Amino acid sequence: MSKFYVTTPIYYVNDKPHIGHAYTTILADVLARYHRLAGDETHFLTGTDEHGLKVQQAADARGVTPQEHVDSTVVRFQEVWQRLDITHDDFIRTTEDRHRTIVQKILQDLYDRGEIYAADYDGWYDVTSETFVTEKDVDVNQTGGSTPNIIRITERNYFFRMGYYRDWLIKYIEDNPLFIQPDFRRNETLGFLKKGLNDLCISRPKSRLNWGIELPFDSDFVTYVWFDALVNYISAVGYLSDNATFEKWWPANYHLIGKDILTTHTVYWPTMLKAIGLPMPQTIFAHGWWLMGKDKMSKSSGNVVNPLALSEKYGVDAFRYFLMAEMPLGQDASFSEEAFTRRYNTDLANDLGNMLSRVLKLVNAYCDGRIPEPGPAGNEEEALRQACLKAAQEMLVSVTEMRLDKGLAGLSGVVRETNRYLEVRQPWTLAKTGQTELFNTSMYYAAEALRIVSGMLHPVMPGKMSALRQALGVGADAPAYDTLAVWGQLAPGTAVTKPESLFPRIETKVAGKDKTEAKSGTPAKAASSEEGVALIEYTDFARVELRTARIVAAEKVNGAEKLLYLDIDVGGEARKIVAGIAQHYTVDELPGKTIVIVANLKPAKIRGLKSEGMLLAASHGDQLRLVTVDGVLPSGGTVR
Numbered sequence: 001m002s003k004f005y006v007t008t009p010i011y012y013v014n015d016k017p018h019i020g021h022a023y024t025t026i027l028a029d030v031l032a033r034y035h036r037l038a039g040d041e042t043h044f045l046t047g048t049d050e051h052g053l054k055v056q057q058a059a060d061a062r063g064v065t066p067q068e069h070v071d072s073t074v075v076r077f078q079e080v081w082q083r084l085d086i087t088h089d090d091f092i093r094t095t096e097d098r099h100r101t102i103v104q105k106i107l108q109d110l111y112d113r114g115e116i117y118a119a120d121y122d123g124w125y126d127v128t129s130e131t132f133v134t135e136k137d138v139d140v141n142q143t144g145g146s147t148p149n150i151i152r153i154t155e156r157n158y159f160f161r162m163g164y165y166r167d168w169l170i171k172y173i174e175d176n177p178l179f180i181q182p183d184f185r186r187n188e189t190l191g192f193l194k195k196g197l198n199d200l201c202i203s204r205p206k207s208r209l210n211w212g213i214e215l216p217f218d219s220d221f222v223t224y225v226w227f228d229a230l231v232n233y234i235s236a237v238g239y240l241s242d243n244a245t246f247e248k249w250w251p252a253n254y255h256l257i258g259k260d261i262l263t264t265h266t267v268y269w270p271t272m273l274k275a276i277g278l279p280m281p282q283t284i285f286a287h288g289w290w291l292m293g294k295d296k297m298s299k300s301s302g303n304v305v306n307p308l309a310l311s312e313k314y315g316v317d318a319f320r321y322f323l324m325a326e327m328p329l330g331q332d333a334s335f336s337e338e339a340f341t342r343r344y345n346t347d348l349a350n351d352l353g354n355m356l357s358r359v360l361k362l363v364n365a366y367c368d369g370r371i372p373e374p375g376p377a378g379n380e381e382e383a384l385r386q387a388c389l390k391a392a393q394e395m396l397v398s399v400t401e402m403r404l405d406k407g408l409a410g411l412s413g414v415v416r417e418t419n420r421y422l423e424v425r426q427p428w429t430l431a432k433t434g435q436t437e438l439f440n441t442s443m444y445y446a447a448e449a450l451r452i453v454s455g456m457l458h459p460v461m462p463g464k465m466s467a468l469r470q471a472l473g474v475g476a477d478a479p480a481y482d483t484l485a486v487w488g489q490l491a492p493g494t495a496v497t498k499p500e501s502l503f504p505r506i507e508t509k510v511a512g513k514d515k516t517e518a519k520s521g522t523p524a525k526a527a528s529s530e531e532g533v534a535l536i537e538y539t540d541f542a543r544v545e546l547r548t549a550r551i552v553a554a555e556k557v558n559g560a561e562k563l564l565y566l567d568i569d570v571g572g573e574a575r576k577i578v579a580g581i582a583q584h585y586t587v588d589e590l591p592g593k594t595i596v597i598v599a600n601l602k603p604a605k606i607r608g609l610k611s612e613g614m615l616l617a618a619s620h621g622d623q624l625r626l627v628t629v630d631g632v633l634p635s636g637g638t639v640r
């Protein structure tokens with residue numbers, strides 16, 4: 001067993017929680033839950049950043065003290081985390097004594113050792129962001145001198161010898177590729193460092209700002225908010241207050257951050273730690289931004305997504321699932337309710353919902369509500385068993401590789417695989433025709449697949465998966481990976497309950513723009529791609545199940561000169577599809593060909609005939625040829 005210490009940024013207590021905050025916190029929660037599931041001892045820290053000018057101004061505007069102000073606003077974050085099922089082990093507030101005293105001890109120690117020194121500063125200061133800025137940030141044209149928020153100041157201040165650590169930091173980052181992730185963010189930091197690194201001003205005179213931690217060696221100053229805030233990652237786990245706890249958790253395994261706070265975390269924080277004399281965190285991981293279409297979410301544009309409104313509308317678990325499955329970690333993703341609905345309906349309402357209701361309904365209808373004893377396994381069963389165990393294992397790998405979207409796509413694949421398995425075995429027919437042994441086997445295998453998949457999805461959708469697992473008779477508690485990595489843990493005789501609809505379908509209004517999107521099959525996200533090229537994510541592609549199929553027979557469709565009706569075999573499953581190829585192929589030349597079909601297309605009625613899939617063909621002008629497989633392969637194979 002190993003330990004896992006994960007942190008989120010501490011959020012500005014003045015802000016209203018939005019999807020950006022919710023995303024980082026849900027991500028940390030999901031990682032923490034997967035590590036607990038894997039048996040790791042886990043510590044998950046979040047909290048709030050409560051000092052600074054904006055807090056002071058907001059308190060003044062309300063006519064309350066800054067402390068009263070933060071005490072009333074911090075509740076917004078605490079409540080949201082509770083509603084979103086966040087299982088943090090600790091919530092730190094920078095106004096707590098346990099934090100304040102440690103910041104002061106660190107400052108005193110650095111000052112005593114000459115790492116912090118006093119100097120006169122003469123230059124530009126941005127009052128809004130509370131940072132010193134350079135000449136080029138001052139918009140001379142606009143105001144004939146400076147922007148309204150940038151003022152010229154000459155004052156005495158305290159500086160941290162950050163520049164001294166530049167060469168060390170460059171080397172450390174180059175020697176430790178996992179330190180800053182993803183790779184392109186590492187390069188961003190290196191680029192920044194190579195331009196040179198100044199010392200960091202870590203004080204603010206009380207005449208300008210007094211809501212902060214007083215410098216222990218000069219009571220005319222408070223500490224710069226970022227220097228104060230970053231220390232939370234060590235003050236919360238007992239640095240200089242509880243050695244045993246600190247030794248247990250530090251260094252952190254993951255600091256999760258958004259890409260906008262990369263420099264503070266990958267330059268300020270490591271140099272501070274180095275000066276303090278502490279080891280570096282293992283990985284600082286910067287995720288991308290949630291955009292509205294192509295635009296940044298911002299309060300001024302009024303396009304900020306409120307996480308609570310969405311999770312109340314569609315359920316906390318569906319919201320958590322969407323955020324994790326939709327964003328390839330590290331990149332930006334665009335948020336839209338259509339994208340949410342599409343993913344919800346496909347992965348949850350259709351695929352998982354079908355699997356769950358089929359298993360529970362059939363066990364209730366034909367086995368007195370008890371999981372039956374399986375008979376001997378055939379090839380189909382063995383394939384399903386292997387697919388489940390592989391997806392479970394790969395989900396954990398995707399956690400360590402920070403590719404949750406990939407792991408979840410794999411689990412969705414197994415759900416579809418199980419539905420396909422049920423369609424091949426047709427247990428409803430087996431039950432009616434008295435083929436009890438095969439029926440029992442197929443029910444056991446599908447139920448066991450459900451046990452594993454629901455267990456592996458539990459960290460992402462704890463509420464719904466607990467309900468599902470309770471219905472399946474395996475208990476509502478968070479499962480352990482040990483039980484999910486082994487097939488056959490579901491005891492025959494286990495009582496299941498009647499299915500409840502865990503993911504009711506969201507009905508969408510197909511109108512205007514949505515309709516075109518639905519028709520062309522182009523995901524909304526693609527619309528945000530650059531230069532008119534419809535780029536899709538891998539996960540979009542992974543939702544299309546391409547398989548090899550063998551044509552068994554072909555016939556003409558009465559009254560439709562372009563259509564043929566084909567009997568095909570997809571890995572032992574007989575299907576029928578209508579194909580518009582009659583002008584290019586005769587019925588006799590088709591049988592025996594191994595073609596490629598879209599196997600998870602919703603069945604459709606064409607000219608009154610049921611069509612279960614779509615074949616792929618290449619065309620150019622008037623020509624059309626089928627996409628076939630080069631060489632001999634059994635049907636039902638995966639095409640990638």
Ligand code: MSP
Pocket residue numbers: 008009010011012015019020021023024049229230232256257258259260261288289290291297
């Ligand atoms: N208080 C500092 C962090 C100090 S950590 C020692 C801070 N707070 S914040 O509340 O402004 O932002 C917290 C996080 O939310 C950042 O990681 C930021 O990237 C993230 N997000 C804010 N908007 C976002 C999106 N639209 N999308 C994804 N995350 C974004 O910065």
